[in-house]
Amino acid sequence: MLVFETDRVRVRDWSEADGDRVFDIYRRWEVSRWLGAEPRVMSDRGAASKAIQRWNERSREAPYGVWAVEERATGTIAGTVLLAPLPEPSDGTAGRGEVEVGWHFHPDAWGRGLATEAARGAIEHGFTAGIGQIYAVVRPDNVASLAVCNRxxxxxxxxTRRWYGASLEAFLI
Known part of the structure; x- marks a missing residue:
């Protein structure tokens, strides 16, 4: 299902046919090193199928989702964009229903503004649905994602160490 489009990308639910590309993205340390409290690469193609199933289940809770970012010109999956509730805080404070925007892109899509474009679309999608503020949390040495937040x-x-059990730079829009 199509979630939204921008000039260069189509953001949609994942399909099982995307599994090889999902595996190709998340098997790479240069992508996965930035994700989760204990980063690790995707170990096999079966893990990609499980991830797709999990992401599509999450995407049923509108306006939230973990979606495929497909380049309109080529039909190639460039990466993932997400709009999702942040997990309960790991710092012992009470959660306040914070929502996060995030992005994970294949290295062959880096440096072309696709992450910024997809994330901007996800933010607009969230605001249109009535979400009042959206966070991004980024590892301090992830220069590329810090730049996306600025753009x-x-x-x-x-x-903060509020989420994911890791020291992260937090941003808000």
Whole structure:
């Protein structure tokens, strides 16, 4: 199902046919090193199928989702964009229903503004659905994603260990 489109990308639910590309993205340390409290690469193609199933289940809870970012010109999956509730805080404070935008892209899609374009679309999707503010959380040494946050006009709010059990730079729009 199509979620939204921009000038260059189509953001949609994943299909099982996308599994090889999912595996190709998440088997790479240069992508996976930035993800989760304990980063690890995807180990096999079967894990990609399980991820697709999990992401599509999450996408049934509108306006949230973990979606495929498909280049309109070529039909190639460039990566993932997500709009999702942040997990319960790992710092012992109570959660306030915070929502996160995030992106994970294949290295062959880096440096072309696709992450910024897809994330901007996801933010607009969230605002249209009534979400009042959206966070991004980025590892401090992930220079590329820090730059995306800046290009999106997100306001830096400092380093936190509030989510994912890791020290992250937090941004808000």
């Amino acid at each position: 999106l006009g997100m306001r830096p709010i400092g380093r």
